[in-house]
Amino acid sequence: MRPPVALVVAKAPVPGTAKTRLGAVVGMDRAADIAAAALLDTIETCVSAYGVERCHLALEGDLARGAGAEQLGDALAGWRIHPQRGADFAERLVNAHHDVAAASGAPVVQVGMDTPQLDASALLEVEAMLTGPDEAVLGPAYDGGWWLLGVGGPHLLDHLGTVPMSTDETGELTRQALARAGANLREIGLLRDVDDVVDADAVAGAAPGTRFARAWR
16 A cells, blocks of 8 residues: 545635635635635645645636635645546545546545644544555544545545535435445544634634634634
8 A cells, every 4th residue: 555645625715605604704805815724724734744745636716816826826836736527526526536546546535625723643643544445534523524534445435426515414424335335434533624603713713823713813
């Protein structure tokens, strides 16, 4: 087994399309700035854990049109960037895993841009767990979903495309989908992903040194 690669699945922080639930409260331009800060935190953590040569981004949208375009462009130097493909989010996730596995020949550790408090030690913990092609690791989220999915091989995602995303049952349905594919599933620590103002306050308080926390304040 090769060392795993990081896959960040993200949306370009364009006002009106990124963090719209926050934008309804704080304004769409500010929400885009906050999204850019969260993405920058995530990029930095992935590079710290795995090195830039093992980092991939599956992107929806145009970074050049979004907040923090210059900073993000600099931070992503050396990353492999893949356009997202698919009719819905579940299909895009599955396709992103397949694209990155084909490009790298390695296990894939996927996160989003909603957990700027992510620490490199968590990614290293997952790396140590992915010792075979049937190993899988899930990071559950407070809202019933998940914030991290690591798989030893893309065959473990054969049933993920049928899982409805962004519901309070997403985590449990993902566990069932992985089990049907033959995964040996383990879990790591619970994290809160940022969807609304309550989440943003909690995450900024828990990780005050992040770009996200500074942008939120």
